[in-house]
Amino acid sequence: MAQETRPGTGQGGDSRTLMERAVRGDRGAFDILVRNYANMVAGLAFRLLGSRDEALDCAQDAFVKAWENVERYDPKWSVATWLRRIVTNLALDRLRRRRAKADFPDGLEAVLKSSAEGPREAAERRERAETVRQLVSQLPEKYRVVLILRDMEGADISEIAQITDTNAATVRWRLHRARALFREKWSAWAGRER
Amino acid sequence: MDCRKVKRLIDAYVAGELGADAAREVAAHLETCAQCRAQAAQYDGAASALRELAEESLTADYGFYRSLSKRLDRVDRARLAKSAPAVRWYFLGSVAAAAAAVLLLAFYVIPNLAYPPESLPPAGNAATVVGADAMSAESAPGRVVTVSNQENGNLLDLTRPGPFDESPFIYFPRQTRPASSYFQPQGYVKLEDYRRLEDRLKKVEARLEALEQGRYSDVSK
Numbered sequence: 001m002a003q004e005t006r007p008g009t010g011q012g013g014d015s016r017t018l019m020e021r022a023v024r025g026d027r028g029a030f031d032i033l034v035r036n037y038a039n040m041v042a043g044l045a046f047r048l049l050g051s052r053d054e055a056l057d058c059a060q061d062a063f064v065k066a067w068e069n070v071e072r073y074d075p076k077w078s079v080a081t082w083l084r085r086i087v088t089n090l091a092l093d094r095l096r097r098r099r100a101k102a103d104f105p106d107g108l109e110a111v112l113k114s115s116a117e118g119p120r121e122a123a124e125r126r127e128r129a130e131t132v133r134q135l136v137s138q139l140p141e142k143y144r145v146v147l148i149l150r151d152m153e154g155a156d157i158s159e160i161a162q163i164t165d166t167n168a169a170t171v172r173w174r175l176h177r178a179r180a181l182f183r184e185k186w187s188a189w190a191g192r193e194r
Numbered sequence: 195m196d197c198r199k200v201k202r203l204i205d206a207y208v209a210g211e212l213g214a215d216a217a218r219e220v221a222a223h224l225e226t227c228a229q230c231r232a233q234a235a236q237y238d239g240a241a242s243a244l245r246e247l248a249e250e251s252l253t254a255d256y257g258f259y260r261s262l263s264k265r266l267d268r269v270d271r272a273r274l275a276k277s278a279p280a281v282r283w284y285f286l287g288s289v290a291a292a293a294a295a296v297l298l299l300a301f302y303v304i305p306n307l308a309y310p311p312e313s314l315p316p317a318g319n320a321a322t323v324v325g326a327d328a329m330s331a332e333s334a335p336g337r338v339v340t341v342s343n344q345e346n347g348n349l350l351d352l353t354r355p356g357p358f359d360e361s362p363f364i365y366f367p368r369q370t371r372p373a374s375s376y377f378q379p380q381g382y383v384k385l386e387d388y389r390r391l392e393d394r395l396k397k398v399e400a401r402l403e404a405l406e407q408g409r410y411s412d413v414s415k
Contacts, residue, residue, distance in 0.1 A: 038259070039252065043252045046252040055252055063266070067266050132247045133247060151241070151248065152244060154248075176205065179240070183237060
């Protein structure tokens with residue numbers, strides 16, 4: 001979970017101190033940051049992209065990009081926010097490219113097919129999770145990002161404003177709209193299921 | 195709190211974003227209003243679905259770290275290669291400065307080191323050496339004189355070709371300037387001092403060679 005990898009809670013000391021060392025070229029410090037934030041970055045990529053393999057690739061891209069541009073890190077950002085911004089932008093780029101190529105990730109059918117092999121309860125949970133992921137992926141990009149960051153990643157409003165390069169009022173409005181849109185879709189799906 | 199106000203707050207209430215007082219008021223209203231309660235349940239169903247998805251985690255495994263580490267190594271190598279010309283010029287500059295320092299020391303500073311005024315030789319005298327019986331080479335006023343006294347093995351002769359691993363020493367012409375405390379007051383330089391200088395020059399040359407051959411890891415040693 002994202003909370004486990006919040007700044008200062010991982011191994012190797014305070015994230016800001018590690019980041020200061022990384023900015024001075026200390027690869028060891030950056031490696032510790034990678035360990036502390038890998039799951040958070042990969043998790044966010046997964047929620048945005050919906051594919052585990054692609055999410056792991058995207059998470060790697062994010063860390064490589066972070067290391068390439070480490071000297072441009074602004075200390076007014078938390079390390080988590082900085083990494084979230086990088087991975088969000090990379091994931092959105094991938095989604096745009098995917099849309100352009102009409103290339104979709106492992107879809108609902110694949111999950112349903114594989115779920116038949118496991119226990120029924122786990123299969124149902126996976127089906128529901130995949131459905132939610134599909135419904136979220138249908139939201140317009142600006143709403144989807146805010147919804148994922150807030151309701152799945154637990155980022156606060158000001159952090160989301162930094163990540164999405166907007167202001168808090170815009171984030172609140174988008175979050176309100178995103179939740180309303182998701183509820184509509186969720187209710188429609190739940191109504192069909194009954 | 196009336197239904198209109200509660201409906202505006204249900205979203206935040208379900209997400210746990212309301213303050214304690216407002217949350218209490220909404221909760222109290224929901225206990226008494228079935229319509230708002232139904233709406234809250236609907237909101238909560240959607241929010242729960244999102245929360246459930248949030249609990250799914252993706253764990254980076256060993257393969258992820260290994261592959262990422264290789265990619266980061268490539269970034270490091272690219273960065274080093276990019277900065278290599280700067281490193282090259284830095285070391286070339288260092289080498290040039292060291293060489294200039296050696297030349298200056300060998301041909302200007304050391305020859306111009308002074309003896310104390312009271313030990314000046316008579317005017318026109320070629321030179322004075324340590325131990326009259328040790329002198330074997332010819333001398334000229336103001337020039338270096340070679341002396342081959344095996345007992346003076348701790349002194350150095352800059353005029354000899356090849357490594358200074360034998361006994362000769364150097365004699366410097368007398369000057370009227372005050373002597374440097376670093377050198378021997380009679381114009382000799384300690385062999386160990388020269389060897390230290392020579393070692394340093396060899397190291398610089400080795401670094402230059404490593405740079406020219408692209409062995410960057412050896413440059414920093």
